[in-house]
Amino acid sequence: MDIFHSIRSVLAPPHRAGLPFIAGGLVLIVLGLIFAGWLAWIGVILTLFCLYFFRDPDRVPPPRADALVAPADGLITRVDLAIPPPELGLPATPLPRIAIFLSVLDVHVNRIPMAGTITRIAYRHGTFVNAADKDSDNNERNALALRLDNGAEIAIVQIAGLIARRILCDVHEGDHVATGARFGIIRFGSRTDVYLPPGTLPLVTIGQRAIGGETVLANIAATPFGIPPAADIPTTPPPGL
Structure with a gap:
């Protein structure tokens, strides 16, 4: 159960604050595919890092009012x-x-x-x-x-x-x-x-x-x-x- 919880956390959708950074990485990938392969790799790394950093998993607070x-x-x-x-x-x-x-x-x-x-x-x-x-x-x-x-x-x-x-x-x-x-x-x-x-x-x-x-x-x-x-x-x- 802990493993599945960790996987869901890593693959959680990103917070909206990360969308501009993720979009920038995708732009670099497209430009790299057109002009230079090394630029595409930088875009891939940036995109994956931002997807991980800005992940926004759901959390369940304990059912206690105190x-x-x-x-x-x-x-x-x-x-x-x-x-x-x-x-x-x-x-x-x-x-x-x-x-x-x-x-x-x-x-x-x-x-x-x-x-x-x-x-x-x-x-x-x-x-x-x-x-x-x-x-x-x-x-x-x-x-x-x-x-x-x-x-x-x-x-x-x-x-x-x-x-x-x-x-x-x-x-x-x-x-x-x-x-x-x-x-x-x-x-x-x-x-x-x-x-x-x-x-x-x-x-x-x-x-x-x-x-x-x-x-x-x-x-x-x-x-x-x-x-x-x-x-x-x-x-x-x-x-x-």
Whole structure:
């Protein structure tokens, strides 16, 4: 079953953001067939890479109203406490944060962690360093504030990476969104962070891989009161990350 699931994921239709790149590869193939064979091979490689990179597989969120799921595929590189982006207007209080790094091999479609209403979307220009680095907090980003159906607030942040130059967000302020729903994509390497309500206990750890829309990051309904001490949450990745 896992093999068939992987095959379906790889062969999934592309996200609309990849269509111009796929079309460019097809044009190169046609031009290569007319003028130069080597150009056609470049077009084939480009087309296949874009079909893979922009793949948009369906995901099935867990059938639990209290489950907050991963907003993206990738490697969890941070589980710490951090102040959410100031442009969202949320209280400047450290919140549990989970950062997911997306390599060029991961699915880059972003998904809503939990059902709620988009209360604010704020885009901020910045740098373009490796999204796994500590300095990437200053990278170009798009931040969303989401008021969950139970009244709690979370933040989701799309962060551009070293070669990423385009963040796409398909939702608008005031939209009510479902758990696991697609809300955007970041082109070519990036990071997606989620800031949890105060006191939330993360159910994942640094070095774990997440599947967007399916991996449960936290149980919101079972959240204890108060923010856990910083010492209870690892703040630095293990060697090699």
